Amino acid sequence: MQVIKEFAEEGKLIIGHCAAALIFEIAGITEGVRLAVHPLAKPAICKGIATDSAYEIDRNFFTAQNEHTLPSLMPELMKALK
Numbered sequence: 001m002q003v004i005k006e007f008a009e010e011g012k013l014i015i016g017h018c019a020a021a022l023i024f025e026i027a028g029i030t031e032g033v034r035l036a037v038h039p040l041a042k043p044a045i046c047k048g049i050a051t052d053s054a055y056e057i058d059r060n061f062f063t064a065q066n067e068h069t070l071p072s073l074m075p076e077l078m079k080a081l082k
Helices: 002-009 020-027 070-081
Strands: 014-017 034-036 049-051 055-058 061-064
Touching (some): 002 014, 002 020, 014 070, 020 034, 020 061, 061 070
Parallel strands (some): 014 061
Antiparallel strands (some): 034 055
8 A cells, every 4th residue: 555655656657457446545645636436435435536438547546447448548547658
């Protein structure tokens, strides 16, 4: 969790799908960040903003709702990595 927090503080890309938003929440880095979250994990997101979107890009956070929506996020992630 400390490494995730340090990465976020340094502005590095924070990328995940499904329950990753929950891990980001536990790490304490989601304050006000829009996150694509699996419907079952949405109630656990308190500081971030859980959405029903297939994917969300907010600041340096790239999240996909689940493994089936991850392909829709990939082109945007590839642009950010260039």
